[in-house]
Every structure is written in structure tokens, then in C-alpha cells.
Amino acid sequence: MDTLTMQPYQEETEGAENLTPRMQAFLRDKEPPQNLQPMGFTACVSGMAGSYPCENVDLLAFLPLATIGGGNGNDSWGWTGCGNREFALMGRSSGTSFVEITDPVNPIYLGNLPTHTSNSTWRDIKTYNDYAFIVSEASGHGMQVFDLTQLCNIPSPPVTFSNSAHYNGFGNAHNLVINEDSGFAYGVGTSTCSGGLHMVNIQNPLSPTNAGCFSSDGYTHDAQCVIYNGPDTQHQGKEICFNSNEDTLTIVDVTNKAAPAQLSRTGYAGSAYTHQGWLTEDQVYFLIDDELDEQSFGHNTRTYVWNVSNLDSPVLIGHYTSPIGAIDHNQYVRGNYVFQANYRGGLRILDINDVANANLFEEAYFDIYPANNNASFNGAWSTYPYFASGVVIISGIEQGLFIVQPTSLPDPNPAPCDTPADIPWLSVSPASGATAEGGSTAVTVIFDSVGLTPGEYTASLCIGSNALTTPELFVPVSLTVAPPPEIMITSPLDGSVFTAVNGANITTTIAVTTPNFTVPDDGHWHLWVDGVDTGPAYDYTQSVTLTVGTHVISAQLQYPDHTPVGPVDTIQVEVVGADIIILSPADGAVLTATNGVNITTTIVVTTPNFTIPDDGHWHLWLDSVDTGPVFGDSTTITLTVGTHVITAQLQAPDHTPLGPVDTITVTVVAGQEPMFTVYLPIILRNE
Structure with missing residues (x-):
């Protein structure tokens, strides 16, 4: 490992012979990395987390591309190791970034694995055991193998890593699929196997070997391969791949790598480019995103719902249409939710409890491209929702790595109850007692927000009984700590210059906004012009007369008893006089x-x-x-x-x-x- 030297952004040049029409459409929308600053914890309040639209998702941290290796972003995946520590793996045009997110509000950029050959817009990452496997559309790239245990001890990050092994059975690949239950990887969209499944045995990760091809249905864009345990008894226990093959869902039995068998090939109305899909956890339904239907047909983001209980004859049973028009890209199912990375729509989390009726609804979102939700190839490339902590990562093409926390979903690893040591912000009184049969006892729950950062805090209290017939009760409690009140002068802007056409003075209106403070219910505010208090204001504007010259204008919130609250906001303006x-x-x-x-x-x-x-x-x-x-x-x-x-x-x-x-x-x-x-x-x- 070497000390990392940050590389300036360079535009990638893709080999024209490798570009599908969809890839060419992608490049037409390409934008350079945005000039953004790192961000820490930012709660989703009133539909915004800082400048990012959101609902039921808090921002834990954000690392811009420039701070994790540079270039444009692409795929992302996750790994848990080194004693249950959590790591984000993010692809970029020039390499792969490794970020520890065990403490998700304080992520640590550990280093970069450079591309094996040249830069490319497309890079894909998956893991098997303690290894990462990386492919790219870059010519001659092959498959990089990286030993993730190197991340356990990086004394002076960031560093530059090198391959632990390399597989050259193919050159470029668009995507990589790994079945962690079988130990096989599947390169798709390669220059081999007619672009279909290129099978690789990775059971010995440092010595990958070619295991076979499936080329009967041509180009495969993405796939999910599993040991099948769904309702189709004819195929239970076999290794099955669900392929997104540009205009079809193609299901293949790859149990025998030397003789894979196509079980079905099914098109559907409204297809433009069958891009990617994922099974529900019971393996009864398969959700597909079509990457070009929004642009081709003008409808909003659409998720296609398939019943695949009969692998030989899957049935499209309906679709979910989003309230926005962004292009959908990658999606992954965890429990009763599907986590979608939908380009300019950002992360979209859908409730799939009623998937049997193709009735999905949006539970939460975090939009990393606030400008608009147009059907263009910018914003969120992928997401990874499988960390035990419940933390979710989003990889932004022009932005970087977002680390977020859904707040309205069930805890993926619920604890039966919390102890007082776990929740110092909560106490109960009395902690125990006796109640007569049929009687009641009041229990006071005390919240203490001193020292807590803004956000939502949750806990589960247990109420036990010595009566054998009374079950233990679990009581969820939550505390929302709002950000402190503040005042911001919104008009005029700091540095504004006004003209006094009378050569002497102007009259202007000072307008303010007061997050987390309502005027006049919570109090009022005072305005100072050049140190002189103009008196209390009980709405959000105040008129002042300013003479020719430079003026310092300050505003501060005050409680009804005139006690100051929160910081002072100050601007400076200049008045210039007209003359002849x-x-x-x-x-x-x-x-x-x-x-x-x-x-x-x-x-x-x-x-x-x-x-x-x-x-x-x-x-x-x-x-x-x-x-x-x-x-x-x-x-x-x-x-x-x-x-x-x-x-x-x-x-x-x-x-x-x-x-x-x-x-x-x-x-x-x-x-x-x-x-x-x-x-x-x-x-x-x-x-």
C-alpha cells in the first residue's frame, strides 16, 4: 500500500465499439463532478435535510467525490468485517474507494484501488466472503480481486491499494453478479458469451477460474442469481439466474455450468430497456426497472412487478408508477421494502407489503439531485441497504457518497429492550412497583435532551410482570430533538447596494425567516441598524430608512420577556446617492x-x-x-x-x-x- 495522491478530474473516453445505444444516451447527459463540501449529520426536517429534499430519511454524513479519489461516481456495495465493522465500497471512473462507516456520522476514507487499465464511466462491485470483485467497461480491465481484510488496519489513511488477484477471462464487463451461497460470479455485458452470463468459480477468491457460458439469449445487462427456494417445486435447490436482457426477463438454470438451461424468456408491453431487477425475499415476485421507458414513453418512474412462482412462465401482474419522472436504475429488496436508486430522483424506498397486487407505495426518499426530477442520467447510481445497522449508502454520479438513515422503517435488528445505560436521555419513575388487580399506576417518562444533537432518538422499554399469565410488554418511545431556534435575514442580501435617487436616503424592508421559532407565538425579534435598536418586531418584516453610506444591520430572536435566544444574524449594506x-x-x-x-x-x-x-x-x-x-x-x-x-x-x-x-x-x-x-x-x- 502506498500513500494516496489525489488525481485531478479527467474526462473518460469510452471505446465506441463497446457502447450500446443506452450507454450513448447516458453519456449525452454526463455532467462533471459537482463542487460540494462534506456534510455531517443533518436531520430531515420539514422535507429538507440541508439542501436535499427528503422524507423519513436523515443524512448521517456526505463525502464529495473530490475527498474520496475524484472523478465521477458510479456503483456502490457494502461489506461487514473486521469484527462487525461496516465499510462502503464506491466505484468511480478512475477506481474504487473504500470508506469505513462503522461510525456513520464520522466516515473515514481509507483509500483507493485504481482502475486496472483506463478510466471508464462504468464500474461494478460485488463481494464474496472477505473479497471484493470489480469489473469495468474499460478495455482489457478484466476482474479485479481485492482482499477486504486489508481495511482492518490502515494506520495513516488514505492509501493506494493494489489488486490481490486478477481474472482476465474477459476484458470489459458492464456488470458483475455474485451468488454468495454458491461461490460463483457472473460477468454480464462482456465481449464474451455473446454478452450473456460469463461464469467464474470464485470459491478460491485468489484464483478465479472460468466455469462456463450462457449465450443463448444474447446480451444480459444485469442479473440476480440465487439458490432457488421459492414455490416452484420443480426447480427448488437449483441455482437460478433472473436476467434483465434488454427487452425481456430471461430465467436460466445455471446449476450445471457446462450446460445452462433457459427456462423462460418473457417480454412485456412498454419495454424500452430491461435494466435490472430483484426478487422479494420469498422468491415469489421479481421487481424490474426499465431504464429507458420514462424517456421513450413520457410516463413517470415505473417499477414492473412479476409473479415468478412458475419459473417456466413468469407473469407481469402490474406496475407501480412514482409521482416523479426520474429514470429508475438499481433496486434491492430488504424485508418488505425495496430501495431504489433512481438517478435524479435519488433514493426511493417503497413499501412492498402488498406486492401480490402490485400495490406499492413510497415510504421514504432522499433526493441527492435537488435541481429537478427529470428523466436524465444524473444523480443516484446505486444504493446498498444491507448493513446490519440499518444505515443505507447512496452513490452519486456527480456528487459522492451519501450515508443516510431511514427513520420510519422497522429496525432491521430490533433489540428486545433498552437499559438505562443504553439511553441516558430517558428515565422512568417509578422503575418498579405494585398495582392491585384491576388498578392502575402512573409511570412518568422523563426525557433529557441536554447534550444531544438534533435528530430522532428511539428506545424500547420493557414492562415485565411476575404474573405467569401476563406477557412482557414492549413500549416504543421516541424523542425528537429539534435544532435550536435561529434567525436569518433573507432580504436584503448581505453586500447589497442601494441607490438613493434623492441623494440622501432610502426606505427598505428587512425580511427574516426564523427556523424552529414562530413569531409571535414563541416571541419576537429585534433589529439593530448601526448598533441602534429599532425596537421589537412581531411579524417577519420591518421597514427602515437608511442614509447614504455603509450600514451594519443585525437581528436576534427574543422570548416574550425580551430574553435573547439563538445567534445574531448580521449583514452589511451600502447606500449610494444619486448625483448630477x-x-x-x-x-x-x-x-x-x-x-x-x-x-x-x-x-x-x-x-x-x-x-x-x-x-x-x-x-x-x-x-x-x-x-x-x-x-x-x-x-x-x-x-x-x-x-x-x-x-x-x-x-x-x-x-x-x-x-x-x-x-x-x-x-x-x-x-x-x-x-x-x-x-x-x-x-x-x-x-
């Missing part, structure tokens, strides 16, 4: 009337911070006589011999005089009178 300046002629100028009587001259002005005619116009007075409005930056006047006072003033469109005035004095002198020489002819006569 006579540029020509100069003050004190002496002009010459060449005709000895008068002169015609042009008066030129400039109007800083005042736009003519949008803000108004100006008037010119000659010796106190108004010459009328001027709608440009100059006007022409005639001056007689003598001294004249010329005044210019700004006026509003309704001719209301504004403050700024400029005055000059000019003198006109008579020029020298014209002189004439007369020549008379002299005639001499000689007589």
Missing part, C-alpha cells in the same frame, strides 16, 4: 461671443447612480429661468454677453425635484468689433 454634475462648461468659464452679442453652447452633465430616462430626467435653469426637462446627458442654450448662473437638478418621472443640484457660473464677453478697410480708386488725369 455639470461637466461642460466648467464653473467660472469665460466664453466669447464672436458676434459681439451672444453665444450658443452645450451644457453636458453626468449623473452618477442615476439612469436617464429610467430613473427620471433633469431640468436646467438659466438665471433662475427653467428651460424645461432634459432626457439625455446634454442640452444647448444661448447666452448673451454678461454673467450667467446655470443650475441643473435631477427630477423624478413625475417632475418631483430630487435632492442633487449642481450650479456653475459662466461669463460671456463681447469679441472685438470687426474692422473694414476701404480702398478707393484714384484716377490721375494728365491734361
Whole structure:
């Protein structure tokens, strides 16, 4: 292992010979990595976790791409080892990142396994025992094998890793499927086996061997391979692959790797590109996402529900249509929920309790692409929901690694009850007692939020009895710690510049928002202008008059008794005054009337911070006589011999005089009178 050097983002160049039409469509939407900052715990409150739309999902932490190796993101998977520690594995265009998330609010980037050949938009990761297996669309990449136990002790992360082993039975591969119960991997979308299942024995992970091919139905985009224990008794105990084959669900018996048998090949109405799917845990239903139907047919995100209780004749029984239009990409079932990574729609968690009737509904979501939910190939590539902790990861193509926690789902590993040591924020009184038959006793539950960060805290209390006929009762309790109240000045913005067209002052409205504090129910707020308290405000706006200059404006919440609460928000604004300046002629100028009587001259002005005619116009007075409005930056006047006072003033469109005035004095002198020489002819006569 070597110390890691971060690589700058480089655009990948994909081999045109490897690109399917779907991949070409993907590249047309490609965007560079977003310039984002790491984030810590952010609760989902009122539909938002920071800048990310959400429902029933808290953000535990976020690591931008630039902090975990750079490039664009793609696939993700998870691994638990090193004594039940949890690790996120995330693919990128230039390699694979390894992040420890045992403490999910403080993730640790451990290092990077570089791509085996060149960069590629597509990379896929799966695990078997304590090894990760990685494929890519990069030419000649093959399958990397990485010993995950190396992650148990990284003294100075991040580091650069190298392969533990490598399989070169194929070059590029679009996806990788692993059946952890059999120890076989299946490369799909490779340049071998007509793009179908390329089977690899990985029971000895450091020495993968070719085990066979299934090519009868051509290109397989993705698959799930299991030891079948579903209701079809004819195939129980066999190894079955459920293949997403571009326009069909193709089910194959791969028990005999030398002679795999296709059991069924079933198309469906509305198919555009059969992308990926996953079985329910009872192996009765298979959920498929079609990657191009949203773009092709204009409907919202659609999940197709298949009854596969007869592997020889699966039946499409219906579909779920999402309220948004994003493209669906990868989905995985855990318990009675399916976790979907739906590109611009982010993570979508659907309740599948009524899957038998194709009746799914959205329980929770976390949208990592807040701009919109359009049907474009950006945002969430994949998700992994199988950590024992219940933590879920999302890999963002332009964003990075999101670590989130669904808050409304059943605990995947419920504890029977919590002890006081487990929940210092909760106590009960009395902790024990006696009650007469038919009677009741009040028990007080005390919550203490001191020292707790904002979020939701849950516990399970046990109520036991010494009566043999009374079962133990479990009482779920929860505590929601809201973020502290705060005030934010929303208008004007910090650094705003205003123009006082009257040259003296402006009147503007200060608007605030007060998260976690309601005005006037919880109290009020005070506004300070240049340190002067303007008094309490009982709604969300206050009008102030500001003179020309720079002003510091501060706001703070106060309880009804005027006790300050929360931080002060401060902005600075500047007020500049409109003005008018006579540029020509100069003050004190002496002009010459060449005709000895008068002169015609042009008066030129400039109007800083005042736009003519949008803000108004100006008037010119000659010796106190108004010459009328001027709608440009100059006007022409005639001056007689003598001294004249010329005044210019700004006026509003309704001719209301504004403050700024400029005055000059000019003198006109008579020029020298014209002189004439007369020549008379002299005639001499000689007589």
C-alpha cells in the first residue's frame, strides 16, 4: 500500500465499439463532478435535510467525490468485517474507494484501488466472503480481486491499494453478479458469451477460474442469481439466474455450468430497456426497472412487478408508477421494502407489503439531485441497504457518497429492550412497583435532551410482570430533538447596494425567516441598524430608512420577556446617492461671443447612480429661468454677453425635484468689433 495522491478530474473516453445505444444516451447527459463540501449529520426536517429534499430519511454524513479519489461516481456495495465493522465500497471512473462507516456520522476514507487499465464511466462491485470483485467497461480491465481484510488496519489513511488477484477471462464487463451461497460470479455485458452470463468459480477468491457460458439469449445487462427456494417445486435447490436482457426477463438454470438451461424468456408491453431487477425475499415476485421507458414513453418512474412462482412462465401482474419522472436504475429488496436508486430522483424506498397486487407505495426518499426530477442520467447510481445497522449508502454520479438513515422503517435488528445505560436521555419513575388487580399506576417518562444533537432518538422499554399469565410488554418511545431556534435575514442580501435617487436616503424592508421559532407565538425579534435598536418586531418584516453610506444591520430572536435566544444574524449594506454634475462648461468659464452679442453652447452633465430616462430626467435653469426637462446627458442654450448662473437638478418621472443640484457660473464677453478697410480708386488725369 502506498500513500494516496489525489488525481485531478479527467474526462473518460469510452471505446465506441463497446457502447450500446443506452450507454450513448447516458453519456449525452454526463455532467462533471459537482463542487460540494462534506456534510455531517443533518436531520430531515420539514422535507429538507440541508439542501436535499427528503422524507423519513436523515443524512448521517456526505463525502464529495473530490475527498474520496475524484472523478465521477458510479456503483456502490457494502461489506461487514473486521469484527462487525461496516465499510462502503464506491466505484468511480478512475477506481474504487473504500470508506469505513462503522461510525456513520464520522466516515473515514481509507483509500483507493485504481482502475486496472483506463478510466471508464462504468464500474461494478460485488463481494464474496472477505473479497471484493470489480469489473469495468474499460478495455482489457478484466476482474479485479481485492482482499477486504486489508481495511482492518490502515494506520495513516488514505492509501493506494493494489489488486490481490486478477481474472482476465474477459476484458470489459458492464456488470458483475455474485451468488454468495454458491461461490460463483457472473460477468454480464462482456465481449464474451455473446454478452450473456460469463461464469467464474470464485470459491478460491485468489484464483478465479472460468466455469462456463450462457449465450443463448444474447446480451444480459444485469442479473440476480440465487439458490432457488421459492414455490416452484420443480426447480427448488437449483441455482437460478433472473436476467434483465434488454427487452425481456430471461430465467436460466445455471446449476450445471457446462450446460445452462433457459427456462423462460418473457417480454412485456412498454419495454424500452430491461435494466435490472430483484426478487422479494420469498422468491415469489421479481421487481424490474426499465431504464429507458420514462424517456421513450413520457410516463413517470415505473417499477414492473412479476409473479415468478412458475419459473417456466413468469407473469407481469402490474406496475407501480412514482409521482416523479426520474429514470429508475438499481433496486434491492430488504424485508418488505425495496430501495431504489433512481438517478435524479435519488433514493426511493417503497413499501412492498402488498406486492401480490402490485400495490406499492413510497415510504421514504432522499433526493441527492435537488435541481429537478427529470428523466436524465444524473444523480443516484446505486444504493446498498444491507448493513446490519440499518444505515443505507447512496452513490452519486456527480456528487459522492451519501450515508443516510431511514427513520420510519422497522429496525432491521430490533433489540428486545433498552437499559438505562443504553439511553441516558430517558428515565422512568417509578422503575418498579405494585398495582392491585384491576388498578392502575402512573409511570412518568422523563426525557433529557441536554447534550444531544438534533435528530430522532428511539428506545424500547420493557414492562415485565411476575404474573405467569401476563406477557412482557414492549413500549416504543421516541424523542425528537429539534435544532435550536435561529434567525436569518433573507432580504436584503448581505453586500447589497442601494441607490438613493434623492441623494440622501432610502426606505427598505428587512425580511427574516426564523427556523424552529414562530413569531409571535414563541416571541419576537429585534433589529439593530448601526448598533441602534429599532425596537421589537412581531411579524417577519420591518421597514427602515437608511442614509447614504455603509450600514451594519443585525437581528436576534427574543422570548416574550425580551430574553435573547439563538445567534445574531448580521449583514452589511451600502447606500449610494444619486448625483448630477455639470461637466461642460466648467464653473467660472469665460466664453466669447464672436458676434459681439451672444453665444450658443452645450451644457453636458453626468449623473452618477442615476439612469436617464429610467430613473427620471433633469431640468436646467438659466438665471433662475427653467428651460424645461432634459432626457439625455446634454442640452444647448444661448447666452448673451454678461454673467450667467446655470443650475441643473435631477427630477423624478413625475417632475418631483430630487435632492442633487449642481450650479456653475459662466461669463460671456463681447469679441472685438470687426474692422473694414476701404480702398478707393484714384484716377490721375494728365491734361
